[in-house]
Amino acid sequence: MSAKHHITLFDVKCILDPPAWSPNTWRTRFVLNYKRLSYHTEWIAYPDIGNVLSSAGVPPTRSTAPLYTVPAIIDEMAYIGAIGMDVIINMAFMVMPNTVNILEGRELEYYVVGKKEMFGIGVEDMFPADKQDAMWTNLKEGLNRLSKLIESVKHGNGFLFGTTPTYADFVLCSQFIWFEKAGPKGGWEKIKEWNNGKWAGLYESLKYGKSHSFREEPMVRAYSLQLIFMKQQQYTRKAEDTKTDTSRAA
Ligand SMILES: N[C@@H](CCC(=O)N[C@@H](CS)C(=O)NCC(=O)O)C(=O)O
CATH class of the missing domain: 3.40.30.10 (Glutaredoxin)
Structure with a gap:
């Protein structure tokens, strides 16, 4: 497949x-x-x-x-734009402060300094205790919006927008793996329960499905977070321009 x-x-x-x-x-x-x-x-x-x-x-x-x-x-890029706005943006500041737990030595130092330079805020201030509830709510609401978008497109069982995986499935599942591996402890377990297990289902489909696409080795193609954010903005602008996830010619 x-x-x-x-x-x-x-x-x-x-x-x-x-x-x-x-x-x-x-x-x-x-x-x-x-x-x-x-x-x-x-x-x-x-x-x-x-x-x-x-x-x-x-x-x-x-x-x-x-x-x-x-x-x-x-x-499909419109869907990837939605994933950017509804999921990636909400996850980013929840994951980065926890990523320090899976790095050490000069890698850790590089990461902490680099993120501060990139975002103008230290990782220790990204997910403060008094804002955590609100940030979880934002993520949940973002996934609710994405879920509604997915439901608005009639398709067979299996993947986000069709019966076979698309790049959007891979983008979203990659975010879930990121959240599971580098995000707040137990965070992925929470998401798995949301939207009637839809996200857990996607993860399992890619992990165990016929696509055999889930392997632990890192992907060859790597984007910097900055590039992802730039792309997100670009897709969002595009999505806002068209005001719909479909477009036509002629
Ligand atoms: N794109 C033009 C017209 C395109 C068009 O007429 N396409 C024909 C196929 S060549 C079509 O889809 N017809 C549908 C139908 O007759 O049920 C429009 O949307 O106004």
């Missing part, structure tokens, strides 16, 4: 092989190809366009029948 591409292009199928024939959809395909964006095409039978698009959370383009038309695209 491989992760889906970041962008899904919805197109209408026919009996040709390959089936791409619609001029409306070709415009979008040309743009995706020209920009060398990674996408996969979901082929829809003509009579099913409305059902498939509305189930996927795509808004209608017309006010009279047919309400839903292709092309439509879903950009």
